[in-house]
Amino acid sequence: MPWGTKLHLTIFGESHGPAIGAVLEGLPAGEAIDIEQVLVQMARRAPGRDRSATPRKESDEPQILSGMLGSKTTGAPLCAVIANTNTHSADYDGLGTVPRPGHADYTAYLRYHGCSDVRGGGRFSGRLTAPLVFAGAVCRQILKRRGVTVGSHVLSVHSAADTPFDPVNVSAELLEALSQKYFPTVSPSAETAMRAEIESARMALDSVGGVVECAAVGLPGGFGGPLSEGVESSLSSLLFAVPACKGVEFGAGFGTTELFGSENNDPFYYDGAAVKTRTNNAGGILGGITTGMPLLFRAAFKPTPSIAREQDSVDLTAGTDTKLSVHGRHDPCIVPRAAVAVEAAASVALLDLLL
Amino acid sequence: MPWGTKLHLTIFGESHGPAIGAVLEGLPAGEAIDIEQVLVQMARRAPGRDRSATPRKESDEPQILSGMLGSKTTGAPLCAVIANTNTHSADYDGLGTVPRPGHADYTAYLRYHGCSDVRGGGRFSGRLTAPLVFAGAVCRQILKRRGVTVGSHVLSVHSAADTPFDPVNVSAELLEALSQKYFPTVSPSAETAMRAEIESARMALDSVGGVVECAAVGLPGGFGGPLSEGVESSLSSLLFAVPACKGVEFGAGFGTTELFGSENNDPFYYDGAAVKTRTNNAGGILGGITTGMPLLFRAAFKPTPSIAREQDSVDLTAGTDTKLSVHGRHDPCIVPRAAVAVEAAASVALLDLLL
Amino acid sequence: MPWGTKLHLTIFGESHGPAIGAVLEGLPAGEAIDIEQVLVQMARRAPGRDRSATPRKESDEPQILSGMLGSKTTGAPLCAVIANTNTHSADYDGLGTVPRPGHADYTAYLRYHGCSDVRGGGRFSGRLTAPLVFAGAVCRQILKRRGVTVGSHVLSVHSAADTPFDPVNVSAELLEALSQKYFPTVSPSAETAMRAEIESARMALDSVGGVVECAAVGLPGGFGGPLSEGVESSLSSLLFAVPACKGVEFGAGFGTTELFGSENNDPFYYDGAAVKTRTNNAGGILGGITTGMPLLFRAAFKPTPSIAREQDSVDLTAGTDTKLSVHGRHDPCIVPRAAVAVEAAASVALLDLLL
């Protein structure tokens, strides 16, 4: 079922089928879209950039089929298609009957009665974040024209950590700069430490996960609503659509449970004519509605399930326990690429909120 | 906008209006509903039970207006109304112009241009979880008839912690027992410690938050779907609808980011004819689809924002900074009551999934 | 499933249950609602006014439970409940097993496996238009504040016909006047002729149907969209929700199929700075989008299926053919009351369009 209330996002495609793509309905007409900036985001997500990611290389160039005339949106559904060109299906032979631990192989088998396209993970492949990133790259530009800047960084990879965002003063400039980077961190040394963790896992035929922290500044107060109309409900439903996401928290999140109310409540004050809060444990949301302070959230990504080590699994055809060694091309850590998908999901969800 | 895809849940009402209630569309016809068991859940959520909660006492008796004939559902929308009887609106005088820190007063003012019903928190009151608990209590019974048991416990209150659920072996009996308790903990001493934390906060005119851990057992594998059709997307969108929820994680959640893939992947094995996993870091969900293992998640609740201590705020009419002392009746800790709402949200979302 | 895209209308209740009602989500905050004018519409729909309608008398007074504070909307879901007070369930004994021809008894039996509340037609009763009329009466006032007037008349009852609306020049004054009448016709003699048809059918223990013609003026151009986003798709989906509606046509409707393109096309011209059309066969809609000319459509209502004459039916328990004589209180013609429901449906659908 398509995602969204005013925007409607449909993502189609399977990893080794002819193509994947997205349809985004509900965009305003007449919005200029800079395709170069869209390609920047696509490239950030694409595999094959360096040793921290899978060596599968694909241009991931989106072909726009509808919804744009020249450089502007027409108001019709925007459809973009990304061809699947570099597929090594033989790598995945036999996966249909021996499910990879931590992957969707087994559950897809149950859900689709053995009829789904399992090659390359099919619809469950991280590759399906490419259409999401396309949609997000478009929405991001429309948001920016309305004064909203979205950006994220890798807050942690395994035990290596970056400096968290300042919840009150995180700037559009920082977010903008991060949103152009392949491995976005606030502190350069954090990137070095994280790359070391990843390389170490790779050498051990293993994988690592991490946390993405994302912020949006310039968001006006008063958007969202109570109960299931809340910003958190909307954002989380799209964030959990990013494969491998296992947790989402807003503002001080799980950390609020260790604070007293007197510590956690963000005191209001007037900054000129604007109402602001001195702290921002709320992450820019009270009662499901934006406060006008920076929107702040974190998403947890588990370690890539595809690892080269031998693992215990079952043979669904034989009905017996068995061992599995996964070959093929896999990221030892998807967190830097997941950050791009997180920004995309946030951009789509926030534009849906503002329209 | 109503919540759900096959079930549609509409919650209406404001805290000090004539009544609050819920309409639940899409229930199967002919399902027997034990009203006594519904009242057990309503009572667990209702305030005024002991010193850990607000002294406001209300019967919270739902009056069913439609959708049931005798003790069975008719297939028509189930509507229940709960009268607001014990309202002290005078306690809230002046809140319209001086927003309480950490509350939705300010954002509701922006969102509804000063026209919302602010008395008692209006639509943002925790009281609005009563209709959710009603709906959940109905869905829970239908789930149980299909072999699914939902239950939760208070995993932590401030620094006091309960024993976590065993992700693999958590039993229907334990969940069933917890789902009848006012202060559900696995370990009796945890309840004692938590009550001490709450009482201590109350004495300090302060408040505390905590984490609710919830599980469902008996859920068949193969329900849910990839991307935004995932179980996590659906569940989180309803969990974040519970006021004060700031984080949601599934399985090992944020903890997976500190594990290696070889530690986090749950190995498959055959237990007789059934495929199971030896660990359950996935929390019963892979690729957005249930595995058949226990579904497990945690939700973080911030400390109650209404505290008796004087706080910094602003006077929206005067346009100046000011001090605020909140009177009225408030919980120093809503976590035990939030657990009931969490179970309700899970019950509604899981029945929506299975239908 | 609730109806609507920006407004969400949920109608609950069964004819002989405790109450029926509606929840309308998505209304703007701060809209003044004149309850007296709502009651005027409720009274127009209510039974028992004269011999043309069923003698069942009910106050049909809606009790507003939420969404209003004083005389204004709060932005929260508006819920109104109408008690079922004057129910003669004994009149309907035995209907569960011998379905009335032309009624939903048989199909409801199939759909709900014999578990639906069949008393008084249950959820299929024309009484369920009362909540729709409530919702429409609220939306109508908000539309009027935006310059849009909705009104209808009984275009025909069996062979008696009223003067059709002038598609180009139908006025807000005429629509306003009609929308206050119990038996709305443009020509007073048409009402007389129609009442004679109805009385004649009643004396013959029979019933008659007719056509309602409805218009909206003041609607700005540019609302709606292509394909399934069209005004016709939206309106028809709510019009066919009115029981006994068997056909809907816009503008010249089925009549356009007997015109040449050169006759049917409405020529554009400038009336001052405004673009208008000299004719209005389009009924104010081109490509699913409003033109700014009067919106015009007709809805066909079949003769009331409940007639006192003996009819052929089946006994679902015995599995045999049988005869059925329906007692109870029924309208020989529901068209004048259906007009009120049609206006209500149009008001809800048009406000959904404009928001």
Add this chain to the structure above:
Amino acid sequence: MPWGTKLHLTIFGESHGPAIGAVLEGLPAGEAIDIEQVLVQMARRAPGRDRSATPRKESDEPQILSGMLGSKTTGAPLCAVIANTNTHSADYDGLGTVPRPGHADYTAYLRYHGCSDVRGGGRFSGRLTAPLVFAGAVCRQILKRRGVTVGSHVLSVHSAADTPFDPVNVSAELLEALSQKYFPTVSPSAETAMRAEIESARMALDSVGGVVECAAVGLPGGFGGPLSEGVESSLSSLLFAVPACKGVEFGAGFGTTELFGSENNDPFYYDGAAVKTRTNNAGGILGGITTGMPLLFRAAFKPTPSIAREQDSVDLTAGTDTKLSVHGRHDPCIVPRAAVAVEAAASVALLDLLL
């Protein structure tokens, strides 16, 4: 916004953009789809077949991008793309400022602030029915496997009429045969008369409309629901999405308003163990729910608005009245091709109902 409740149909594309297409979500996995039969339906809709239609020739070959593996559905969204190859955009120069009467040019200009792609009618072109026909052709095969056959005929073109379907005894064989024809009529002489009407209009630089009658047999009773869940609400919302559709009626439709209740009610009887009705004025639907009798409805299509005759219009740039002569390639009658779209809409809506 995508159409549907269990199926979700998204149609994208503009007439002269790179491509048009459809995404259909919610199909069951493992359904065999015969592409040859899909192409038969595409060919029936495609232009350029004979003088009754526009000479624009296009292969209209759908390329399936996702959702199928070999000849079977995978359960993932089915996406098909149809390239726009034979576009003469120069024919449409100037349409942006002088709207064609009866067309969406003017309303699209309002709706999209002059930013929509107007070439070839853009998103409002009849060409956008090609993706609908694709989706319908897929759904039709799944319906047939479940025993449901859908077919239609041209009931009238201007003053020439075909024999109506027998509402009680219309057969699957007849519907099947009609659903393979380019100009589907029950009576061969009707086709001759209709073609003469069309040719006569074409010679007069004019156009004609007509009525499509559609039926579905084999549909089980008990599907649908009361109020806006009714089969009529669902079907009409998709039928009115077909460009040029101005009216929809079910069963005896507007004709029921000239019958007495005793004539219109369809008496029940037992035919062996099956409950049937002796007449079928209800068109197979009572209370919004299928009866198990043939589903029957009619859709009215206005004459093609694009005619070669000079017409009155306005110049939106100059702000003056002007004359317009439309060149380009247009059907003098789209009714035979509309029949294919009607069958497709019915197939999609009925499969949505049955899933």
